[in-house]
Amino acid sequence: MPLPIIVGTDGSPEATSAVEWAADDAARRGLPLRFVSVVDHWAYGIPKFPATLADPLTVHAERALEAAEATARERRPEVEISKEIVEGIPARILRDRGREAEEIVLGSRGLGGFAGLVIGSVSTHVAGHAPCPVVVVRPGWRDAHARVVVGLDDSAECDPALGYAFEQARLRRATLRAVFAWQLPVHTLAPEIAYDISEVREARQRVVTRKLDTWRRLHPEVDVQEDLVYGHPVQALTEASGDADLLVVGSHGRGALGAAVLGSVGRAVLHHASCPVAIVRPRAV
Ligand SMILES: Nc1ncnc2c1ncn2[C@@H]1O[C@H](COP(=O)(O)OP(=O)(O)O)[C@@H](O)[C@H]1O
Ligand SMILES: [Mg+2]
Incomplete structure (x- = not known):
């Protein structure tokens, strides 16, 4: 059953x-x-x-x-x-x-x-x-965009969210927009550290592509847009939700203290997203 x-x-x-x-x-x-x-x-x-x-x-x-x-x-x-x-x-x-x-x-x-x-x-x-x-x-939702948005980071914690999002996109015949928002670390304590921003960007891009490849192989029929955004994930995902039918995020990301709580991104997008939000937690084994 x-x-x-x-x-x-x-x-x-x-x-x-x-x-x-x-x-x-x-x-x-x-x-x-x-x-x-x-x-x-x-x-x-x-x-x-x-x-x-x-x-x-x-x-x-x-x-x-x-x-x-x-x-x-x-x-x-x-x-x-x-x-x-x-x-x-x-x-x-x-x-x-x-x-x-x-x-x-x-x-x-x-x-x-x-x-x-x-x-x-x-x-x-x-x-x-x-x-x-x-x-x-939220009241007033409707499926009008044929687009699912998923937020990802470079942690294994977001894999269940990716799996859920690919499945939804496949069933809806929707485009999957995979948003990875990234920012340079705040380095007030070590201002002498210099970053080559394009190098960091390329490294980030490789992470996204590698992460998505696994799921692309499982769901080859899903049209995926990789969207590497410079900025805060909450802002990037909230904006992306504006023309999406569903926003999918993991329950917590990198840096979470424990798997039992909802991460800050999940909490914030629940408040700010303009479409239904799916929070996906890794199943306890
Ligand atoms: N007593 C209940 N039984 C079943 N579902 C509930 C119950 N209370 C709330 N829910 C579910 O949780 C949703 C949010 O309600 P809730 O968090 O209680 O909001 P509020 O604080 O405004 O009452 C509801 O739309 C409903 O889906
Ligand atoms: Mg209530």
Whole structure:
């Protein structure tokens, strides 16, 4: 049995966007969809409602799941759907569901949180900790560019992101733009060090080409644009997201202290990208 694509839904408009994106992805990849709504009684300071009452939170969750199913069925009738209500802490439950999912798809925001936030707490936590790829979707997304953007660096940590991005590009018949942003190190402490910028650039270019070659051989049908950008990765990727259908980044890059946290690039592009963002973490072995 293939693992499902799991969508967390709290009935918010943002979650509905996630349902739509996930329905398309499930159809594209031939995977089943599973809608999960987490009921958090503790949030109301009440450990448990009397079991006999169909409490309002559960009723809301049931409605959210039914609405999600209706949306997905109308959009992609061929996709197999299942639904589940779970009691617990949403971020924790959804993160743990990552062990049983091909990917998790979430809305950028939900029903709670502060109005000024761009990304909600559940999305932030799950994107940072789930063991599978996490896609965060904002309302208003659409596939209009036939382009997938992937951010890469010279670490092995970005290989899973490259694999995910090539697969998405192949299934979408989209161009894959591989962005490697680089900057000279800040050398205030050693200003006497001189760099030959074109030499550094060529070295960087070799890294990109070598890294992409492995994946090109696996997916020869994907049209790849190598894009070596001088600048900060967040700026380069945010700009590239402007005419992309999907932005794919690794969960952390070189210099990460631990694999368990979301790197600064991942965090920043979740906030600033103008298309859906997939955060791809190396699977724990
Ligand atoms: N209780 C929940 N059950 C299932 N999914 C949820 C739940 N709460 C949030 N989500 C998912 O996480 C997304 C982001 O919501 P969240 O991070 O809670 O934002 P906010 O802080 O604005 O409420 C939602 O669009 C939905 O996909
Ligand atoms: Mg919430």
